[in-house]
Amino acid sequence: MEEATTRAVGRWLASADTVTVLTGAGISTESGIPDFRGPQGLWTKDPAAQAMFTIDNYLADPEVRRRAWQERLHHPAWSAEPNAGHHALVDLERSGRLRAIVTQNIDGLHQAAGSSPENVIEIHGTVHWVACLSCGLRTPMPEVLERVRAGDEDPACRECGGIQKSATISFGQMLDPEVLAAATEASRDCDVFLALGTSLSVYPAAGLCDYALAAGARLIVINAQPTPYDGRADAVLREPISELLPQLVGPAG
Numbered sequence: 736m737e738e739a740t741t742r743a744v745g746r747w748l749a750s751a752d753t754v755t756v757l758t759g760a761g762i763s764t765e766s767g768i769p770d771f772r773g774p775q776g777l778w779t780k781d782p783a784a785q786a787m788f789t790i791d792n793y794l795a796d797p798e799v800r801r802r803a804w805q806e807r808l809h810h811p812a813w814s815a816e817p818n819a820g821h822h823a824l825v826d827l828e829r830s831g832r833l834r835a836i837v838t839q840n841i842d843g844l845h846q847a848a849g850s851s852p853e854n855v856i857e858i859h860g861t862v863h864w865v866a867c868l869s870c871g872l873r874t875p876m877p878e879v880l881e882r883v884r885a886g887d888e889d890p891a892c893r894e895c896g897g898i899q900k901s902a903t904i905s906f907g908q909m910l911d912p913e914v915l916a917a918a919t920e921a922s923r924d925c926d927v928f929l930a931l932g933t934s935l936s937v938y939p940a941a942g943l944c945d946y947a948l949a950a951g952a953r954l955i956v957i958n959a960q961p962t963p964y965d966g967r968a969d970a971v972l973r974e975p976i977s978e979l980l981p982q983l984v985g986p987a988g
């Protein structure tokens with residue numbers, strides 16, 4: 736049964752003109768990045784840790800910011816390597832069928848694998864950049880971490896003195912409307928919508944499936960656990976992404 740489904744999905748991907756991919760924590764856990772927000776996520780199981788990362792606490796409490804910068808020094812993204820799942824999406828792009836990768840991940844592993852940055856829509860932002868919460872100035876993360884290592888526990892914006900944070904979307908923070916619009920457009924404009932390693936339980940990311948379905952796209956869900964969209968999906972597969980995706984994308988080239 737599963738094998739027949741896998742073959743069918745491979746055919747759909749091979750014959751699609753445009754594929755939009757949504758990726759969640761499940762593709763990065765196979766690279767050693769922990770899942771923070773998912774049903775089994777570190778923050779979900781530890782509300783105190785989650786509270787620490789709300790934007791209000793971050794702005795109000797210098798101690799929260801000091802802890803956050805210390806954690807950023809040791810973020811798993813600095814040492815993680817993309818896996819076969821990320822590389823398969825690079826192959827999909829090279830075959831000319833990729834419309835966009837919309838990702839809930841902040842680790843930059845799609846770009847590290849070789850996906851074109853202009854095709855990766857990071858709806859939850861990126862940990863590789865720092866943003867000033869007052870003037871919006873963006874600075875590469877390594878430059879700011881250098882200041883933290885040198886003893887600046889809560890490095891302020893060089894331009895305006897404002898509070899800085901990784902350029903990620905914290906709890907309580909709005910998604911960037913332009914980024915969300917690009918994700919919506921890519922979801923409406925595809926033959927196949929491939930949801931990879933996402934629980935499809937966090938909005939607005941999950942709602943992208945609705946746009947794709949409404950536009951007539953096939954929905955393929957690849958996730959270890961059931962999702963609220965399984966019943967509306969054309970195919971649901973449970974195997975590890977790094978094993979499955981190269982088979983699905985590779986042979987059709």
Ligand SMILES: [Zn+2]
Nearest residue numbers: 867870892895
């Ligand atoms: Zn600033």
